[in-house]
Structure formats: C-alpha cells, structure tokens
Amino acid sequence: MASLRIRSFLTLLLPLAALPAGAAGGRYSDGVVKVGVLTDMTGAYSDLAGPGAVAAAQMAVEDFGTLADAKVVVVSADHQNKPDVASTLARRWLDEEQVDAIVDLVSSSTALAVMPIAAAKKRITLLSGPGSDPITGDKCTPYDVHYTYNTYSMAQGTGKAVVETGGKSWFFITADYVFGHTLEEDTARVVKAAGGEVKGSVRAPFPTTDFSSYLLQAQSSGAQIIGLANAGADTVNAIKQAHEFGITPKQTLAGLLVFISDVHALGLETAQGLYLTTAFYWDRDPESRAWAKRFLARTKRMPTMVQAGVYSEVLHYLEAVRKAGTDDADEVMQAMRDAPVNDFFAHNGRIGPDGLMRHDMYLAQVKKPSESHYAWDYYRIVRTIPADQAFQPLSDSKCPLVKQAMGTGVGR
Amino acid sequence: MIQALFGQLLLGLINGSFYALLSLGLAVIFGLLDVVNFAHGAQYMLGAFLAWILLARFGVGYWVAIVAVPASVGLAAMGMERLLLRRLQGLDNLYGLLLTFGVALVVEGLFQNAFGISGNSYPVPAELKGGIRLPFMYLPLYRAWVVAVSLFTCVASWLVIERTRLGSYLRAGTENPRLLQAFGVNVPLMFTVTYGFGAALAAFAGVMAAPIYQVTPSMGSTVIVVVFAVVVAGGMGSILGSIVTGLGLGLVEGLTKFLYPPAASAVAFVVMAIVLLVRPAGFFGRTA
C-alpha cells in the first residue's frame, strides 16, 4: 500500500515535468504543437470514437509531416463520459501540459463542459463526437469547431429525406433526456414541414433495455416509420427487439443517430432496412475507401463518421497552423475558416463564423444480408443532402458571434 | 385501448417472470447463506457472454449452452466461495457485500477490456424463432419460452428448498450451522454448493437473456439495482417473496410504461421504498 501511495504521488508530480522552460520555438508556444484527443475510451461511446479516434488523430499527424520549427505531438485521455472528469483533464492539459487543441469530446455533456474552459484560456476545441446543436448555437465560443454532425443535420437527413422517399407517417420512440427530446423535436419539425405527419410519440427512460412495450405502442399507431430518437445501446436494443417482435419489415425503422459500429454490433439480419443519416461512409468513393483500408489495417475496424472526422479536422487544423505560421488560437481559427474542406471525408465543407463545418450529408439504408458481398458492406447510399440544406443556415443561427460577423459584414 | 392494455399487461407478465428468475439466485444466496451477493449481476453477464463465446468462437449452440454455461459459472463460483467468501464467515455481512462488489468490478472490467462496450448480438435459436399472432399483439415464441422456463425454474427451486430434505438441511444450516454439523452434515460443503447454485441461477438467467438483450459487459450492473429492489421488497430471506414480487413488479412496470413511461425506471424503487416502510421485512420476509 505504501508503495502505491508513493507511486501515485509521483504520478501526480509528472505534469510538472511538462512545464515549459521559457517560450522557446518562436511563434509556436513552447515549440510544440500538441493535439489532445479527449474521448470515451471505455464507456458507451468507446466504439464509435474512443481508441479509433486516437488512431485517426495519430494518422493525421503522421500524414501531415513536420513543421519548420516545432514538433507535432498527440496525447490522449479517457473522459469516461463524465463531464467532471473531462473538465479536470482538460484543465490540467491546458494549465500544465501546454495542449494547443482538444479533439473529439464525444458526448455533448463533456463537450459543453470543456468548451468554456478552453475558450477562457484561448485554446481550440475540435469537436467530432458530440451532436448537440447549441454547441454552435447559443453556447458557441470563438474557439470551437463543430466538424462532423449535429442533431439538426440528422433530423434534416433522416426526417426530410425519408418523407420524400415516401415515409410520411411517423411515430417516435424518444430517450427521455435533453438529447433525445431535441432529436425528436428537430425531426418532427422537419417531417411536418416536408408534408409528413407525426402520429404520436412515447418517452422511454434513458437508458432502457426493454423496448417491447414502446414498440407495441408504435405498432398500434400504424405509422409507416418508427423514428428512434435515441442513440447507442438504446438504439441497438430497440432495433433488435423490433426485429424480434416482427415489427419490421411491415414498419420501417429510422435511426436518428446511428453509427456503423452499431450496425456492426447488430448484424445485417436484424438491422436491414434501417434508415440513417451519416456524414461519412467508408465505401462511398475510391478516396474514402483508400483511407478506410488504412484505418482498418491499423484498428481492425472500419471507421465511423466520428473517427474519420477526427482525422480530417486534425489535418485541417495542422494545415492551418502551418499556413498561419503559429499556434496562436485566433490566427489558426481564421486560417481554418478561410480554407474550404474538400477531402475524402467531406465534400463542399466550410467552417462558418459559428464554428460549424457545413458539408454534404448522406441518407443511407442498411442493406439486406443478400445485398452485402464483403465485410462491412452495410450501407446503400439513398441520397446526398447538400451542405446548404443539411445544416441550419447562418441567418437562423443563435450564436452571438454570427450576429457580430453578419453585422460587420465579415466572413461567410 | 383495451387491446393495447392487454398487450402491455402480457409484456409486463413476461418481464415479471424474467425478473423473478433473475432474483431467484440472489434470494437463495441471501436466504440460506446470509450473504448479499453483489456479484450476481456479473454472474448474469458471464452467463450471457459465455453463451455468446460458445457460439461465436466454437459454434456451440443455445441448447448446449443452457446447461453447460450455468454449470461452469456455478463451479467457478463455488471456487470463489471456498477461497474468498469462506474467510468472511462470522463477520458482519457488510463484508460479504463489499467482497462480492469487488469481484463484480473485476469481472466486468476484464470483460470490458477484452470485448469492448458495444456488445454483441446473440441470435434466437432456430427452434424458437417466429411467434404467435394474438389478437392484441404478436407474441414472439422465444418470450413465451422464457416465461415457461422462468416459472418452472422458480417453482422447482421453491419446492426443493421448502419441501425436500435437502432443502430442510439448507434452512437448518442458516439457523444453527453448529448443531447441523454435529448431526453429521457437512455444512461448509453445503454452503459452497448453495452459493454455486445461486450463481448458476444467475448465469442461467443470462443465457436466457442473451437472445433478447444485447450482450454487453455492463448488462449486469444495469440490472442489479432492480434485482436488489425486487429481492428486498419481496423479503430478503424468502424465495416465494422474490418470485411474487418479481412478477408483481413486471406488471406494475408494464402499467407504468403504458400510462406514464418516463417513470418506468423509477417504479421499482418507489415500490421497494413503500413496501419497506409499511412492512419492514418485505412482503414475505421473516421478521428478524
């Protein structure tokens, strides 16, 4: 026991070793550009982000190459989906370890906890995992970039596009917490605007393992589409049980937040026919395939949109740093906004003054087992939703920075 | 409306029978050994996971798993009892609770490291696929199977413990182990086997659960708090208590999901709190 105390005490002292010995490295603070991936390594989101996100960041740094007079380093930590842990880790990173950019922050509560801390210390947060709209709405900061998706884009994709393909009547099964409510509200609004109708909804406690009762209610509503306003284990259980109770294929499921890791865990037999919106699909085109194969070789799994997003945003950040010649947050943010994003991950991407990276999204449907010919051959891309339709227009933005930018006529 | 209600009630009954099965192992161990087995959730998870591993890695199906898995988990639990729990005999049962809590954490952590969190899908066995179309709902065959097996297991366990000689030895062992030992019964061995039996019941529930719920390392800890509520409300020493309370909770929960779904997860605790305040030892508990 005593040795444990000494050892843990020493561990506590380690951060002190990272204190800079003066401001070396010219325009780069302490001569190092340090990227910190703060993600969920062990909890509910570890498969959609987690170690895969860290690997993606490392790949980006390796592909980036080198800077003239600074090193580029990647560190990572597990926030365990706890905002307090995330906050403490972020603080320590920014105060003691000179981290310049915090990446991923899957789970909106951790993102919302860390963003103000980073903004106060003028460091950049590159968000890929969380989906909450207020991140670039009323909770926006000058130093955050929301890169991959948000609930609005999910609603637009799955809601509007599904109605347009014929799924007009909807019933929602909603996880009873803020995220679930937002997902339902956004999608219901879009469905109605596209000419569909919402036949009803039921709120299931978060988390729930047995959806049979709610699925029964959905079934008796007679709606064509059952919208699953939930994520993670809830979605997976709901889909599995819908299959068990013979609800599919008579009614179709629309997952409002589904990742390829979920489909993989379910298997095509159970998940077939499910509609979902995604920012990225590995098998979309030759470039995405090439990158995904590299990721697969490294992590033994195909990338989710969050992980691919991490690679893209870290590379985008580093290129902005090179262009600006510094790691000063204000200059780098400007450089990131100035440069469009057109790579294997996103087409027609642009970071707006609110920090939101608007890019094309895709409505996909999960293939039947007979349609799948090789490993991870899961999605059929039904339609592409262009960037200006997928995300909320700047004119509707609740972010105070946008009003500033629009007011002075600066930026897009 | 009535149709929908019937459907919900039937679902409630199905869930209730599963709760009863799940609580059985815990009630047996507490009733006979005076140990609060916090590892119950982990043993349940082990049951589901081992069934999945048998299928995914070795191609061994459900019907073998249903026997082999509980037996193995039971044996392992007996080992654990012999090595660890035995040492705490005579101490406040707080320590047994904490020890099993620690074991649960170790098991869950190891599985999480090895298998990640997303969980795995276990298919419904071919013989039990499909369902019956009732007028008010579609009843999956597998769920009907779960009800039948749960009720059978519960009744059988109750009969063995309350109505057979072996059972009377077990009950005597709780009250006065020394005297029973003086009569020539190997009490320590009996205790070990009982613990193993309780764990095997938990694992059995796990195998039954695998085709319904996603098999994840955390499935035990999500369910254990509710199981405790059932056992405590039913009366911690009473097998019959947990069975009846499990079924009852399933029904009450089913109604809640129909009338006010957001409260469904809190219902178990509300019921438990009310019961404990009105009847301190639980529905069927023996007053200390």
Add this chain to the structure above:
Amino acid sequence: MSRTEAAPGGPRRVLFAYGLLVALGLGAPFLVYPVFAMNVLCLALFASAFNLILGYAGLLSFGHAAFFGGAAYAAGLVTRDLGLSPELGLLAGVAFAALLGAGTGALAIRRTGIAFAMITLGFAQLVHFLAVEMGWTGGEDGFQRIPRGRALGVLDLQHNLAAYYFTYVVFLLGFATLHRAIHSPFGRVLRAIRENEPRALSLGYDVARHKLLAFVLSAALSGLAGALRAIVNQFAALPDLGWHTSGAVILMTLLGGLGTEMGPSVGALLVAALETGLAGFGSWVTVVTGAVFVACVLTFRRGLVGEVRTVVLRSFHGG
C-alpha cells in the same frame, strides 16, 4: 481514555502529526496540480462525513450520492442563476442536503442493516430520477458554467491558488465539526449503538434520535463537500447523484479505515490518485478498484490508517 483514543507517545506526537498534515495541506498546491488537490479535499470531506454514520454509528448507507450530488446542483443554482457569492452557494448546498437527510433519514432509520442500505439506495435513485426529469438541471449535459465567484465578495476564486485555500479552509471547518461530533458524548453514544444497539437502548439512550442526528449531520457535511466541488469544477453532473458515487465513497472509507478519523481522507486521496493515474488504461481502473476492494475486505479490514495504527500500537505495547 480508551485505547482507541490514546496515542502512543502522548499528545505531543499527536500534535506533531496533525501539524505535519496541516503543513502538507498548506503546501499541496505547490506540489500537485491545485484542481486535483481541491477535488481530493472535497472527496476527503465527503468520505469523512460518510464515515460518521458507517464507521462510528455502524449504518451502511448506499445513497449518500443524493446529498453530495444534490447539494452540487443547489449550489450551482444559487451561484449561477441567482448570482450569489460562493459561501451562500455552499450554505444552500448544506441546507438542501440537511433537509433531504432529515426527510429520508427519518424514514430509513426505522430499519437496520441491509434494509436500511436498500432504502437509502431507493431514495437516492428517486433523487437521481427527479434530477433527470427536471429540465433546469441540464439533464445529461449537466449543470454548466457555475462561476467560481468572489468569496465574501472580495477573494476572486478564479485563481487556482485562491480557490485552493478557500477549499482548504472549508475542508478544515467541516473536518473540525466532525471531530467535535466524534469526540463528544454524542459520538460515544453512537459507538455504543454500533457495538450493541439493544444494550444502548436498554441503558436509556434515545437510539433513534441519535441515529437521525448523525445521519443529518453526515448528510449536511456530504452536501458541503458536493457544493464545494461544484464550485471548484464549475459544474454539477448526473453521475454525482448515481449509485456508483455512493459505492466510491464506501470504497474510500473502507480503504482508508472505518472508524478512524484520518482514514477516509487517506482513502479519498488513494482512490483519486488511482483514478487519475490509471486514467489512460481504460477499464483497468475498474479491475484494479475491484481488486483493491477484495484485498481490503479480506486482509485489510481496518484500512490503511487502521493498519498503521494497529502496527504502531502493537510495537509500542510490545505485543
């Protein structure tokens, strides 16, 4: 004085030991990351408060997270939305926890042992449920952007150093309160109740009232710890109300030493260090925590401080 209270080497050594600890406390922010140290102090206070009812009164509560977490939200509400200063936030947290403790305690005290533990768990789950349902708590997102504020209107707690010393003073106040309670006739009666409740009852002590008072005091100081942590970390979150937090405080108390004064604080430091040190190793934290639990229960029941004290006492008495 009983054996457990007398210290080998007399009061001089005790004073020296306490003095050393105070010095360590004062110097801590220069040795380790201050926010980490502040969190440890909050957890130490929480564990010490919990120890009052477990170690001294013998009541195992599985629902203390309700007081710890609930007070965090109360403090947040008062400082962020009402704009009041941090000490008032702390007061709000304490008041909330004390009221909740009185309400749930009055009902839970009627039972003992496992039933008591389960009732406290049940109530904590209810509080958790209510927190999820009520929109103002922020639900899964947590209660964010709690201001550090200016203590007593003058001291700006935004600076980590100032915040640390503020935390340290509050910790000492809480700890002193516990110390007074333990080393008083009230504390002795609690111990009597733990050792043999029927006997204490037959001796004429109002057992129920003593238990309730201890429970409320424990709840109130747990609330102080929770409110303090909310201000230090600048938010409150749902896991603070969950049963894993209740489990964590049991671990800290057990690890450090039930029924010893310093034990829980040591346990808190160990658990916090363990979690931070193993943070990069994924689920190994769970595994190691579990293993520590098991080892503790099997061989280390007196906890770290308890073992040290036993060794020292034994060597002193040559036995």
